[in-house]
Amino acid sequence: MSSTVSAPPRAAGQAAAQPTGTPAPHPQSPGGRCVRGGGALSRRSARVPIWYLRVIALLNLATAVSLTFRQEVSHHNTGELFTPFMLFAGFGSAAAAAFMAMVLARHKRMAWVAFMVLCGGYAALSVWALCYRDLRQHPFNWISTAVTLAVLAFAALGRREFFGKGDRTNPQLALAVLGVGALLSVVVGTTLVTAVGPDGASVGDRVWYVALRLATLSRDDDIAPNLHVNPLVNAGINLAGLILLLAVLYALFRSPRGQEAQSRDDEDRLRTLLDRHGRRDSLGYFALRRDKSVVFSPSGKAAVAYRVVGGVALAAGDPIGDVEAWPGAIDAWLVTARDHAWIPAVMGASEEGGTVYARHGLDALELGDEAIVETDEFSLEGRAMRGVRQAYNRVRRAGYTTRIRRHRDIPAGEMAALVEAADRWRDGQTERGFSMALGRLGDPADGACVMIECHDADGALRALLSFVPWGADGLSLDLMRRDRDGDNGLMEFMVLDLIERSREVGVERLSLNFAMFRSVFEDGARLGAGPVLRMWRSALMFFSRWWQLESLYRANAKYRPIWEPRFLLFAKSAHLPRIGLASARAEGFIVAPRPLARLRRGA
Structure with a gap:
């Protein structure tokens, strides 16, 4: 069953390969020596405005659901009374405070600047208001001013903790969203007021009413005493104002999109590292995906390839290069992530890579197992392989044959036909895969990859497999496509034929598909499995109807492979929902609607 551990145990026989002298991680955040920010006072001070806004968001939310509390807060914001910073009634105020707390918690510099400007301005107005006798005679006003000034002071003390860079285009985008969104909201709101509202009001009065209600969410009698609008229309205008506010805040505080993919020089350096150390990790070649950025260790002997998805700097597999230089590459990657609030x-x-990542402050969660076949030890003999052997012989008797070639040995015309067939057989419009897929086929730079073609008795192409290099003597599965009209068992037939003919291409190891939650499927089916494990297995069987979790496990298990565990590394458990969503987007399981795809690309 999957488990959470602080650091995966060191695999047997790997003691000499582990890097030594790795500095202890920082007690507050991942990355050890690469952590930026101030001292303990600065860190503690920075938490005050974050938690203040969270509490204020809850209080504002309470005013939206409690009439009595809303009336009380509204009373303290009128006449001779005023409340602390951001304590206003309504859903809009709650959403604004919660969003500001979220972006401050991600250490964004722009969020801190905005907070200082808004809170500082409110504090100045509060102090100025106390100059009037009628206002300073109320103790509540003094309390509100003191609270606002205290939060502002703590935010100033914690300024070094807010270093996350934003995208340079954020201010322009926020203005564009504000302008276009406000215009559309006013036009739509005015149309609705006109359609179901009073006939006596002028167009100017209706436009003014909608604009003020979008900006203030005030009551009808506060804006236009003689203009009474349908409550459903008012609710729609309020909702539009809330959505517009959140959209503007998102545009202003969003993280850099991370679209700077690796350059040609980066790719050449990665290929050099793979030539020297590519045997260590079966996923190493996938670092060459061109939608990934790359950061190198100071020595240049190791690198971490990653992609930014939804504010998550998502790396895959182990660092590339010399294991002794891994800590420097991980430090550089964590610095980049923290600098941009990713x-x-x-x-x-792998276990080895997860151990090194864990030494830099990340926790590990076992995701599943990778199926690895040692070709010299594989055999179709024996009762356990009877089903696989029969399926293989059945396909062979039907007249199917395979052809195995390196990509560089395939003529350009034939490769173009193979690429066209692979695109035609693809399930859906989205190319899936990120951590264990190259994302391209037929590129001249990938000449060392291996293609297995399957033809029927008439010579027609029915299926193909493509493997990327895993060092000098291994292959890692990249792509598998088949014609829906072909016979069942073609994929197994091709894999088994590759194993039987592995000496022709100098292959000793094959990395096949990844089986997520493999131990749950295997242990949960055993006699005596506990109720929790059986329940967990039943839930995974249910979701397998859509995500093929159980079928992938069984498709791999039939080869009786060596199972190598693979881990997910993360800094905080609270980040797991965002990491899961980012992973699903990166792997292609969640696709943005077409109108939003261009805006979200690389975000």
Whole structure:
């Protein structure tokens, strides 16, 4: 069953390969020596405005659901009374405070600047208001001013903790969203007021009413005493104002989109590292995906390839290069993530890689197991392989044959036909895969990859497999496509034929598909499995109807492979929902609607 551990145990026989002298991680955040920010006082002070806004968001939310509390807060914001910073009634105020707390918690510099400006301005107005005798005679006003000034002081003391860079285009985008969104909201709101509202009001009065209600969410009698609008229309206008506010805040505080993919020089350096150390990790070649960025260790002997998805800096597999230089590459990657307020996460790290990542402050969660076949030890003999052997012989008797070639040995015309067939057989419009897929086929730079073609008795192409290099003597499965009209068992037939003919291409090891939650399926089916494990297995069987979790496990298990565990690394458990969503987007399981795809690309 999957388990959470602070650091995966060191695999047997790997003691000499582990890097030594790795500095102890920082007690507050991942990355050890790479952590930026101030001292203990600065860290503690920075938490005050964050928690203050969270509490204020809850209080504002309470005013939206409690009439009595809303009336009380409204009373303290009128006449001779005023409340502390951001304590206003309504859903809009609650959403604004919660969003500000969220972006401050991600250490964004722009969020801190905005907070200082807004809170500082409110504090100045509060102090100025106390100059009037009628206002300073109320103790509540003094309390409100003191609370606002205290929060502002703590935010100033914690300024070094807010270093996350934003995208340079954020201010322009926020203005554009504000302008276009406000215009559309006013036009739509005025149309609705006109359609179901009073006939006596002028167009100017209706536009003014909608604009003020969008900006203030005030009551009808506060804006236009003689203009009474349908309550449903008012609710729609309020909702539009809330959505517009959140959209503007998101545009202003969003993280850099991370679209700077690796350059040609980065790719050449990665290929050099893979030539020297590519045997260590079966996922190493996938670092060459061109939608990934790359950061190198100071020595240049190791690198971490990652992609930014939804504010998550998502790496895959182990670092590339010399294991002794891994800590420097991980430090550099964590510095980059923290500088841009990205959440660091690693998908599919091995036990060895997970151990090194864990030494830098990340926790590990076992995701599943990778199926690895040693070709010299594989055999179709025996009762356990009877089903696989029969399926293989059945396909062979039907006249199917395979052809195995390196990509560089395939003529350009034939490769174009193979690429066209692979695109035609693809399930859906989205190319899936990130951590264990190259994302391209037929690129001249990938000449060392291996293609297995399957033809029927008439010579027609029915299926194909593509493997990427895993060192000098291994292959890792990248792509598998088949014609829906072909016979069942073609994929197994191709894999088994590759194993039988592995000496032709100098292959000793094959990395096949990844089986997520493999131990749950295996242990949960055993006699005597506990109720929790059986329940967990039943839930995974249910979700397998859509995500093929159980079928992938069984498709791999039939080869009786060596199972190698793979881990997810993360900094905080609270980040897991965002990391899961980012992983699903990166792997292609969640796709943005077409109108939003261009805006979200690389975000």
